[in-house]
Amino acid sequence: MYLIFDAQEENLYDIFKTLSYDDIKNSLELKIYNRGLEYFKSDCKSDVEFNQDKTKLTATVYGTDDYNITLSFNKGKVQGSCTCPYGGVCKHQAAVLLYAINNLAEIDIPAQEKNKKSIKNHLQSLSKSELIALVEKYAPKEFFTTISNQFADAGDAQQIFRKIENR
Secondary structure, three states: OEEEEEOOOOOHHHHHHHOOHHHHHHHOOHHHHHHHHHHHHOOOEEEEEEOOOOOEEEEEEEOOOEEEEEEEEEOOEEEEEEOOOOOOOOHHHHHHHHHHHHOHHHHOOOHHHHHHHHHHHHHHHOOHHHHHHHHHHHOOHHHHHHHHHHOOOHHHHHHHHHHHHOO
16 A cells, blocks of 8 residues: 555545545646546546445556556555556556546445446346346246236135135
8 A cells, every 4th residue: 555645534535525636636746647637537447436434445447457446544544556567656546536536426325226226227228028037037936926916806816815714
């Protein structure tokens, strides 16, 4: 982990709320900041998320290879690491810092909510037959019973109740 800057806030979320482009620029080598800005503008980040107490932010940046970035806050210090071979605060970390200050609300969505959105989007993209196949494959037996009962006519319903009473 390499020191990026000192901060007084309680977590990364609060730091990113007040951080500006100039703050980031002043804490990095100009060459690193400019390259990070290029990466940020080319939208090459994914899987950006906080841990539960917002003291750690992880991300993936796509470049020559895919690099994993971690920004962490501990005892008033913001530090970063990257899996790239640079060996210091790199352009990938700069890109993630810039992304974070510009997309804080999106990053702050809990992972569970992101998964729900992702699943919902996937389900909406499926055809009717693909959806039916998923339901048939994964729905519990009780689901089919409930559906059958909802569409049963009065005679069917009476027959079902008689079966239950005779048990």
